[in-house]
Amino acid sequence: MDRAKVVFSFVLPAEVRKQGSAYVSSCSLLDVVTQGDSEKEAKENLVEAMQLFLFSCFERGTIVDVLRRAGFLVTSTSVQPRRGAEAIRAPYYPLHVDVPFIPPHLLSTR
Numbered sequence: 001m002d003r004a005k006v007v008f009s010f011v012l013p014a015e016v017r018k019q020g021s022a023y024v025s026s027c028s029l030l031d032v033v034t035q036g037d038s039e040k041e042a043k044e045n046l047v048e049a050m051q052l053f054l055f056s057c058f059e060r061g062t063i064v065d066v067l068r069r070a071g072f073l074v075t076s077t078s079v080q081p082r083r084g085a086e087a088i089r090a091p092y093y094p095l096h097v098d099v100p101f102i103p104p105h106l107l108s109t110r
Helices: 040-061 064-070
Strands: 006-019 024-029 032-036 072-074 077-081 091-101
Touching: 006 040, 024 040, 032 040, 040 064, 040 077, 064 072
Parallel strands: none
Antiparallel strands: 006 024, 006 091, 024 032, 072 077
16 A cells, blocks of 8 residues: 655754764754764764654644744744745755655554
């Protein structure tokens, strides 16, 4: 049976900085921080951490509150940066995070 799949896509400001022998990556807007042995690994780890964070917010029913506190305008049809929000500029880069969701009623209960 094919499962329906819904994917929420986010573009968020992120940064990577070298700290000692590690690279620390963060999205300060949502207060998510991780690290890696290389810049690439730190970025990949941040994407995974953001996916887990946003999915857990969805599961707990706090996603709307979290996004509003981060400065997003949340309506019944969209999520947008508040009016006047500036473009993502250095040292930040646009972090693309896709969060896949499978509607609960389609999950197998085997």
